[in-house]
Amino acid sequence: xxxxxxxQITSLRTQVFTQLIxxxxxSGTLTAYLYRQAxxxxxxxxxxxxxxxxxxxAFNQNQKxxxxxxxxxxxxSQTHPDFKPVLAKCGIVPNAASPAxxxxxxxx
Numbered sequence: 001x002x003x004x005x006x007x008q009i010t011s012l013r014t015q016v017f018t019q020l021i022x023x024x025x026x027s028g029t030l031t032a033y034l035y036r037q038a039x040x041x042x043x044x045x046x047x048x049x050x051x052x053x054x055x056x057x058a059f060n061q062n063q064k065x066x067x068x069x070x071x072x073x074x075x076x077s078q079t080h081p082d083f084k085p086v087l088a089k090c091g092i093v094p095n096a097a098s099p100a101x102x103x104x105x106x107x108x
Contacts (some may be wrong), residue, residue, distance in 0.1 A: 072094060077083040087093075 073083075073087060073092065077087050
């Protein structure tokens, strides 16, 4: 009985050791894959930064024009009540004095 138990223990040790080696290989492969993906993503982000800065700059330049346009839409909706549902659908509140004044209230 002791030889049978010893052989079972030896077999279990071999299985645990094999599984440990397999776990090390799998985790090493996963780590290498994730490291490579992180490097690729970092390079992609660096390549996109100039384009994103250009888009942000254009948005900042045109922001006053957009606010003026919204103010004109609100003024138009005050004289044409049929247009108010269109503004409501777009999330523009025509009762506010101006969208610029409504923006800080929305941030709170």
